[in-house]
Amino acid sequence: AGVTQNPKFQVLKTGQSMTLQCAQDMNHNSMYWYRQDPGLGLRLIYYSFDVKDINKGEISDGYSVSRQAQAKFSLSLESAIPNQTALYFCATSGYGFLTKNIQYFGAGTRLSVL
């Protein structure tokens, strides 16, 4: 299956909270969360090189993450605001000498905050 994201679509009202789930069966150590906005490419929110490692990315404000297991990495919005409307992608990487940081992406979660 590779990288699985749930849900695929979500509509929230301002102030609501939710958690985006990501699971991978590629036995990768590293996992990432990105958001894509029209015309802005992919921007890194949080990343984790292993279960006990969590790091902020370029745009972490308003988000939190949890690495529940090597295979699972979730992204939470505690109090959603309209400018968090975007397409969210989870990615994984083996991050090794041979594999470098070739990342493999899930199909994405389209989030709308009204």
Place this chain on the structure above:
Amino acid sequence: DQQVKQNSPSLSVQEGRISILNCDYTNSMFDYFLWYKKYPAEGPTFLISISSIKDKNEDGRFTVFLNKSAKHLSLHIVPSQPGDSAVYFCAASAWNYGGSQGNLIFGKGTKLSVKP
């Protein structure tokens, strides 16, 4: 400040011709470069990569060229096919510096349309 730039938001090419997608970068530490392809309603998929010790890498119809002095790379697709119509993202990392330096920095993407 954008470290990875794709200055053409879109490109239209006739089927069978060459598609050339361009990418410029500003960070001299970048030593590993990747191209991703993205179809609507799907996640980006890895296409091809190149290390800074090379200036060319080929994989079938896809070739990536790297010009380190100009801080420029390009993706050539020959011949172009309608199924190649997608958004193409360029990404770069400072892989050999390790840790977070190996994270990917993405360009904004170029939408390629290949017309039959």
